[in-house]
Amino acid sequence: MERKRAGSSAKGKKPQPRRRRWLLPGVLSVSLLVGLTAWLLWPNRSPLADAPTYEGGPRLLVDRQEIDFGQVRFDKFVQARFRLKNVGDRALQVATGPRVEAVEGC
Numbered sequence: 001m002e003r004k005r006a007g008s009s010a011k012g013k014k015p016q017p018r019r020r021r022w023l024l025p026g027v028l029s030v031s032l033l034v035g036l037t038a039w040l041l042w043p044n045r046s047p048l049a050d051a052p053t054y055e056g057g058p059r060l061l062v063d064r065q066e067i068d069f070g071q072v073r074f075d076k077f078v079q080a081r082f083r084l085k086n087v088g089d090r091a092l093q094v095a096t097g098p099r100v101e102a103v104e105g106c
Contacts, residue, residue, distance in 0.1 A: 053088075059086065059087050061085045061087045062082055063085075
């Protein structure tokens with residue numbers, strides 16, 4: 001006599017649907033966790049981070065020298081961001097009305 005296990009069939013075993021159902025969310029969760037960990041631990045190398053300290057007064061360091069938007073229509077709004085850091089050993093005072101020069105046709 002042949003004994004059968006409970007839940008098994010004579011024709012063959014069916015794949016377990018529970019394991020397949022959790023495969024895709026599990027892979028996505030692990031990928032997201034690895035990506036987030038790498039992003040948090042990856043060193044943020046900014047030119048401002050490696051700036052040497054200046055002695056003898058305030059000194060302003062800017063992370064980029066120029067901003068080039070290419071050809072932009074006159075009525076198009078553009079925005080630029082840059083970082084400033086005082087690498088001097090004294091307080092830096094910024095004037096209330098900084099001058100900004102917009103160069104056209106370059």
